[in-house]
Amino acid sequence: MSQDPPTDDWLDAECRRLLDFGRHVVHPLGGAAWLDENGAPDLSRPVHTWITSRMVHVFGLGALRGVEGSASIATAALAGLRTTLRDAEHGGWFGAVDAGGAPVEETKACYAHAFVMLAGSTAVVAGLPGATPLLEEATDTFLHRFWDDSLGRVVDEWDRAWGAPMPYRGLNSTMHSVEAMLAVGDATGDRAWHERAARLAGLVVDLAASYDGRLPEHFGPDWSVDLELNRDRPDDPFKPYGATVGHGLEWARLLLHLEATLGDAAPAGLLDTSRLLFERAVTDGWDVDGAPGFVYTTDWAGQPVVRTRMHWVAAEGIAAAAALHRRTGEGGYADRYAEWWAYVVEHLRDAARGSWHHELDTANQPQATVWPGKPDLYHAVQATLLPRLPLAPSLASAVALTGR
Known part of the structure; x- marks a missing residue:
């Protein structure tokens, strides 16, 4: 039985509701x-570069859409990237700093730096103060430290002083580098960034064909697969064992954005x-164990490993289904889009306290084994925006172009 998808007005209201949940996100340190379950800052936790960058991004989108208060929140979070989280001695950005402003992670990660570039790009499009020099520094750091032009791939981690790269290579940082x-290419007009994204995506095209759509995530320094x-x-939040269902969905969408861009x-x-x-x-991840929802990971035969339902996977499923429907016009994708929004409304959307539950157990009840609190608005906000926008340009540029 088909379900009705949410209207544009409902999506707009949900986007605003999500942003309202994050209105207290600015940390005293910058x-x-x-954020905890109620949207209050949990000051016992470090200030993370990836969370800060994502919040600059989503509130920058809010500013572009005229959501009251968004520009000031995005600007204040952006200031933290320019000061507290930036390594003034060696350059680049710490993964996180503690309550005293000291780094708690000594490595410099491609994942975090990719999000700094995303934040800088959105901030530039939104016209936020300090955005242009931040983006210039972020792209320069990325090109000199993380981009391996000889291979068309990215280095995953360095030590703090950039003395030597770590041996690990990963598809998660690759994915967010493409994003x-x-x-960056859209915000600056420099199409070389789009061409680099295409080179990175070639790895995924090859891996998907070789592993029947289950993408290996982890590699050695020579890009040999480590299954x-x-x-x-197996439930590691950033480097889980096996195939990550949500990343398959996220890559499915990003490849269509790349195709439309080029x-x-x-x-x-x-x-x-x-x-x-x-x-x-x-096939592997949705409604496979007696209850609706996406499992987090599977083994290489497609059997569930971690059955926890993560909010971000449903959000990426929604966005991927919308993108494929826009690209192909095929009704099956529209049906999935409506089905997964119905699941979000019934199980993930927290109507009482705001935002979405970040993690559910196998009975679709809230739990907090991997993601305590509700630290991240990025996936949910994007799920309310991407279905209303063209596949290109990228999100901030598309919002600026269409006003949606």
């Missing part, structure tokens, strides 16, 4: 605080790979 590169990493701690210059196979990734994620 940057963005980790950031598309945004066993973290088997002993037009006739797009590499072959992006739509076919998007379809493969989407169908594999749905």
Whole structure:
């Protein structure tokens, strides 16, 4: 039985409701605080660069859409990227700092730096003060430290002083680098960033074909696949064992954004790979263990490993289904889009306290084993915006262009 999708007015109201939940996010040190279940800053936790960058991004989008208070929140969080979280001695950004402003993570991560580029891009499009020099520094750091032009791939981590790269290579940082590169290219007009994104995406096209749509996430320094990493701690929030269902959905969408951005210059196979990734994620991950919802990870035969339902996976499923429907016009994608929004409203959306529950157990009851609190608005806010926008340009530029 088909379900009705949410209206544009409902999506607009939900976006505003999510942003209202995060209105207290600015940390006293600068940057963005980790938010608890009620939207209050949890000052016992570090200030994270990736959370700060995501909050600059979503409140920058709010500013572009005229949501009251968004510009000031985005500007205050952006100031944390320019001061508290920036390594003034060695350059680049710490992963996080403690209550005294001291770094709690000594490595410099591509994942965090990709989000700084995304934040800078959105801030530039939104016209926030300090955005242009931040984006210039972020892109320069990324090109000199994380972009391996000889391979068309990214280095995952360095030590604090940039003395040596760590041996690990990962698909998560690759994915968010593609997202950031598309945004940087749109914000600056420098299409070289789009071309770099295409080179990175070629890895995913090859992996999807080789592993039947279940993307390996972890690699050695020579990009040899490591299928066993973290088997002993499979619910790792950033490097879980096995195939990550939500990343298959996220890649399915990003490949379509890349195709739309490059037009006739797009590499072959992006739509076919998007379809493969989407169908594999749905087959392996959706409603496979007696209750609705996406499992977090599977093994390499497609059997669930971590059955926890993460809010971000449902959000990426919604966005991927919307993108594929926009690209193909096929009704099956529209049906999934409506079905997953109905699931979000019934199980994830917290109508009493705000935002979405970040994590549910196998009976779709809230739990907090991986993600305590509600630190992240990024996936949910984007799920309310992406279905109303064209596949290109990227999100901030598209909001600025359309006013939606």
